[in-house]
Amino acid sequence: MNENREDELRSLQLEFFGRMLAGFTHDLKNHLAIIKESSGLISDMIDMGRVTDELVAAKLQKIVTSIQNRVVQATDMATNLNGFAHRLDAPCSTFQVNDLLREEVTFLRRFARLREIELKIELKEGLPAIHNNASLVQYVIFKLYAMALQKLKNRTLLEIFTGEQPGGVQITFRLSGEKEGSAKLLDEQIIGMIREAVDALQGKVAELPQTGDGKPGIGLIIPSLAGP
Amino acid sequence: MSEIKVLIVDDEVEFAATLAERLELRDIVAETVNNGKDALSTILVRPPDVVILDLKMPDLSGLEVLHGIKAHDPSIEVIMLTGHGSTSSGIEGMERGAFDYIMKPIDLDLLLEKINQAYEQRITHKEQS
Numbered sequence: 001m002n003e004n005r006e007d008e009l010r011s012l013q014l015e016f017f018g019r020m021l022a023g024f025t026h027d028l029k030n031h032l033a034i035i036k037e038s039s040g041l042i043s044d045m046i047d048m049g050r051v052t053d054e055l056v057a058a059k060l061q062k063i064v065t066s067i068q069n070r071v072v073q074a075t076d077m078a079t080n081l082n083g084f085a086h087r088l089d090a091p092c093s094t095f096q097v098n099d100l101l102r103e104e105v106t107f108l109r110r111f112a113r114l115r116e117i118e119l120k121i122e123l124k125e126g127l128p129a130i131h132n133n134a135s136l137v138q139y140v141i142f143k144l145y146a147m148a149l150q151k152l153k154n155r156t157l158l159e160i161f162t163g164e165q166p167g168g169v170q171i172t173f174r175l176s177g178e179k180e181g182s183a184k185l186l187d188e189q190i191i192g193m194i195r196e197a198v199d200a201l202q203g204k205v206a207e208l209p210q211t212g213d214g215k216p217g218i219g220l221i222i223p224s225l226a227g228p
Numbered sequence: 229m230s231e232i233k234v235l236i237v238d239d240e241v242e243f244a245a246t247l248a249e250r251l252e253l254r255d256i257v258a259e260t261v262n263n264g265k266d267a268l269s270t271i272l273v274r275p276p277d278v279v280i281l282d283l284k285m286p287d288l289s290g291l292e293v294l295h296g297i298k299a300h301d302p303s304i305e306v307i308m309l310t311g312h313g314s315t316s317s318g319i320e321g322m323e324r325g326a327f328d329y330i331m332k333p334i335d336l337d338l339l340l341e342k343i344n345q346a347y348e349q350r351i352t353h354k355e356q357s
Binding site: 029032040048075 | 311
């Protein structure tokens with residue numbers, strides 16, 4: 001099979017995956033809507049005094065609050081997952097890097113949490129909109145994030161912040177507490193995996209010796225390509 | 229203020245019934261149907277003030293039902309329900325005459341606010357015509 005045909009098939013697979021995911025998140029939201037309304041109805045009944053035992057009413061109200069808080073969290077996740085799915089609709093679009101990052105961090109947080117690494121996100125306001133391949137940008141962010149976590153010791157700190165660059169936006173991963181022997185932050189194997197993607201974005205990945213406070217980091221520059 | 233009559237159109241039977249019950253507890257007369265065809269036949273016999281209309285349904289889509297409602301009585305206000313992550317489908321509904329849209333899972337306080345606003349607009353519309 002030639003390379004073009006292989007790329008074409010990969011695109012079709014991604015498109016299929018995106019559509020499945022979009023349908024799945026839509027259904028998930030319907031289930032969440034029913035859970036929310038049903039628990040809301042229990043809450044209404046408590047408020048209207050239909051549960052006469054005060055202790056039971058208080059206990060039920062606590063349970064309802066817990067369910068509703070979880071529904072809010074799950075809805076955010078479903079919304080972000082839906083965003084991911086629709087990113088595959090078009091190869092290039094105009095977007096805010098902060099929005100992409102905010103969406104992706106919902107899922108990335110857990111990887112840091114498992115290692116008790118604190119994750120701080122600082123998104124600079126007023127960044128220019130970028131025209132590029134959003135799905136590919138998210139893929140590169142994911143790989144760089146994984147690389148940053150790999151270089152950090154447990155119970156340390158990873159800060160991710162955005163800033164403007166001429167003709168684009170920079171995402172910086174600042175590491176506080178690297179593992180001993182991590183002389184180089186850029187892992188050759190991961191860089192090899194994302195090289196094609198970074199090239200397609202016409203972006204740049206670089207190791208930053210100092211990102212502020214004397215801490216090292218990894219920088220990703222995403223340029224805005226010419227619109228259609 | 230007289231009672232507000234709301235028609236909930238959603239193929240999720242459980243969702244529509246529970247939402248109707250919650251609205252009834254707040255003195256809103258709520259009726260439910262679970263497909264677009266029933267929605268269009270119901271508005272002929274028991275016209276509501278406000279329709280809460282799901283965008284994605286198996287028979288007629290929410291946008292088709294919206295078109296049918298507005299063709300029959302433009303003063304009936306429609307609030308679209310959308311489960312989509314983006315707001316584009318809701319905005320499309322508004323461009324086609326919906327009063328507003330709300331995302332699923334819904335925020336009941338927000339929905340009540342929109343129902344009241346839609347009702348007031350319906351009254352104004354009826355007074356003018």
